């Protein structure tokens with residue numbers, strides 16, 4: 001809030017126009033009526049201006065005093081100071097002291113013409129109006145010395161008062177005149193007016209006129225300075241008015257802002273009331289939710305308490321049941337102890353029964369013959385399908401007969417079919433699966449686990465199905481494709497696990513030897529392919545008589561032990577202690593055999609493969625033990641030398657094969673005939689199989705594999721004749737090896 005300028009409220013400001021002395025009123029005695037009239041007009045203007053200023057000051061004080069900016073405040077302050085000074089000059093110094101002195105001069109009558117009273121006035125002029133000295137005022141220093149006043153002269157005080165009162169009266173009634181202004185004028189009226197000048201006195205008149213002229217000039221200057229002051233005041237008031245207008249504008253804008261604020265306040269009040277209503281509604285809804293939640297929780301709590309009591313009842317019941325069960329368990333434990341003792345007895349009985357079973361099984365095998373010959377014909381291939389030399393009389397599930405028909409020329413040169421019939425322990429038809437074949441073999445495998453040495457041969461010409469029967473096809477897609485060797489290994493391994501429940505523990509060691517050109521090769525060795533290839537090349541050169549071998553082959557030899565038993569030195573034996581080891585060793589053997597076949601043409605057909613499984617078992621319960629061998633032999637092709645028309649290396653291969661096959665026949669015949677000397681050492685094959693083929697030690701099974709095509713009829717016939725010869729052998733009962 002800005003305060004209005006205090007100077008504008010001062011009563012002295014309004015007193016400024018009261019300066020004119022009362023002695024200048026128009027009077028009939030005034031020798032210069034023009035000057036008196038001018039003085040009157042000037043006083044009126046001053047008073048009017050004073051009233052106007054007062055009016056503006058009051059207006060300013062009433063309306064715009066509350067918001068004057070600092071600049072206008074400064075201007076007003078300056079104006080106020082100036083007005084204050086002006087008021088002092090006019091009201092105090094001029095209107096009272098100076099003018100009264102001028103009017104109280106001694107009577108002109110008493111004053112000599114050479115001593116006018118004007119110098120006295122000039123010498124006592126106030127310092128503050130020094131800036132406007134009367135132009136004709138004589139210098140006080142040059143004034144003549146003061147003349148003594150005449151005693152005859154008296155100042156007519158009351159006469160001079162009346163005209164002044166008459167002149168000021170309208171100002172009293174002026175609407176804008178301030179009380180202080182009127183008061184000052186009244187005080188001046190109380191002073192005595194100027195003495196009337198004596199008439200007809202030339203010298204006095206001259207003196208008086210000179211004095212009046214000086215006073216008039218003095219007041220003229222005063223009026224001019226007052227007018228200039230008045231002009232400056234007008235300009236300052238005009239600026240104040242413009243400021244007032246600005247303030248009015250600001251006030252109106254503030255009013256607008258205030259109304260806008262009021263409107264926003266109203267809207268805020270509305271929002272607040274809405275929010276309060278929302279709060280109340282939310283409080284109510286939350287209270288409802290809380291109440292519902294509390295009630296639901298209370299109901300849940302009640303339910304849980306019911307469940308808890310029910311569970312407590314169940315626990316009590318369960319504890320009773322548990323106590324009963326514990327009692328039952330005690331009874332059962334006693335029963336178990338009793339049963340365990342019974343089981344021990346039964347185990348002993350079972351072991352005895354197992355011994356009995358083995359004996360019976362062996363009896364059955366002996367009744368079947370310790371040399372058994374099975375015949376298996378492979379299926380007819382595409383080009384051979386037109387004609388087959390084989391027929392199967394008494395075709396059935398247990399067929400034993402097979403017939404081969406050949407075209408023979410009679411004495412007259414006519415082609416006459418000639419059929420030769422053979423009977424074996426079992427004849428497998430071409431479409432019979434590997435499973436059916438293995439069913440007949442598995443009983444003999446069981447004999448190997450029971451402690452008997454077993455030899456299973458696959459004999460036949462090349463391409464008749466020997467490898468298919470012993471190992472399976474080249475690509476085994478399903479377990480049913482597998483041949484005798486993988487199935488036998490699997491059976492023995494699983495059987496050792498089963499027999500472990502009966503106290504048996506077994507050690508299984510596998511050996512896989514290839515006999516090529518009367519040389520032994522280890523198919524389970526870790527020899528690299530290069531070493532194997534070198535080994536094979538060396539063997540081929542040795543076989544062909546070229547002694548300049550670059551690297552000697554790894555020597556695998558059959559040696560005689562101190563106890564007379566033979567064994568293979570330098571050949572690795574792989575422990576079979578898991579199902580994985582069974583498959584991995586067969587994979588390794590097939591890989592080694594394939595590498596050898598690459599360097600030696602058709603080697604797989606020209607070599608014997610002997611898989612030997614060494615079985616050592618011990619029964620911790622019965623104290624029994626067993627030590628046996630299972631030999632699974634895939635023989636080389638049995639082509640006749642004359643028919644093969646081989647030459648060179650192939651001829652030597654054929655000769656070596658025939659030699660070993662005939663040695664095998666000779667050994668079997670010798671065993672059958674009961675001869676004292678069995679020619680095991682005539683070939684590497686029979687020498688290798690000597691421990692298994694020794695008299696009375698083995699169970700022998702031979703698969704004679706035949707091809708059904710006409711072109712192979714002669715070789716098929718030879719194979720069937722060899723098998724029939726073996727089938728007629730009786731090598732006595734096999735001995736069990738403990």
Ligand SMILES: Nc1ncnc2c1ncn2[C@@H]1O[C@H](COP(=O)(O)OP(=O)(O)OP(=O)(O)O)[C@@H](O)[C@H]1O
Pocket residue numbers: 377378379430460461462463464465466467468469473474604605606635636637705
């Ligand atoms: N019973 C059978 N059923 C189906 N296919 C057979 C059967 N026997 C043999 N074969 C197939 O006949 C072909 C020759 O068989 P395999 O190689 O076993 O004869 P092999 O007598 O071992 O010959 P090699 O003496 O040359 O080794 C193979 O393709 C084989 O899959």
